[in-house]
Amino acid sequence: DIQLTQSPSSLSASVGDRVTITCRASQYILTYLNWYQQKPGKAPILLVYAASFLQTGVPSRFSGTRSGTGFTLTISSLQPEDVATYYCQQTDTTPFNFGPGTTVDI
């Protein structure tokens, strides 16, 4: 199975800050990496697919990039509504594992 690690596991930032979350895969997965946002008590929402494609309707302050086996989700200007847990997921090979999550607080 392909394992995903995320860093940091949690962070606290101020409104307007640039926030970066990193996800690393245990093996090469090309760009088959997605990012989801999950707020407490809610289902996850797709933010970014294929490493860098922004899902329709997602604010442009969210972006995704890839560098080798590492992937980054960036929030360019943190907003109060961005308080959530963020998960990466690989869909290169089944099982389509998720990362352990990064909790973002303000």
Added chain:
Amino acid sequence: QVQLQESGPGLVKPSQTLSLTCSVSGGPFTSGSSYWSWVRQPAGKGLEWIGRIYTSGSANYNPSLKSRVRMSVDTSKNQFSLRLTSVTAADTAVYYCARVNNYYDSDGAYHGWFFDLWGRGTLVTVSS
């Protein structure tokens, strides 16, 4: 727009079988190349992929659950289902159903699968 809704018992006894159904409404169920999937999340923990099924009935399961899980599809009702046998307290979780889609860009390049629509989730507790 397409909506997914999970349904099923919220309480299951240990050693029994957990059965959930996901109803798909507001859009196509059998057209295109979409798969349908189940994901679960124990309280306070992360997301675990359970498996996916195509409308033809072809399925892939997480090896960690493979011996206990079966998915099925009913195209006449626009539904797909999950059965998990021999449950224990470790199977207590919120269970989500989701649509698994893929993307080809304008040049025809394939960009993988992603879970673009989710149900609200349903809590299943395993307890006697």
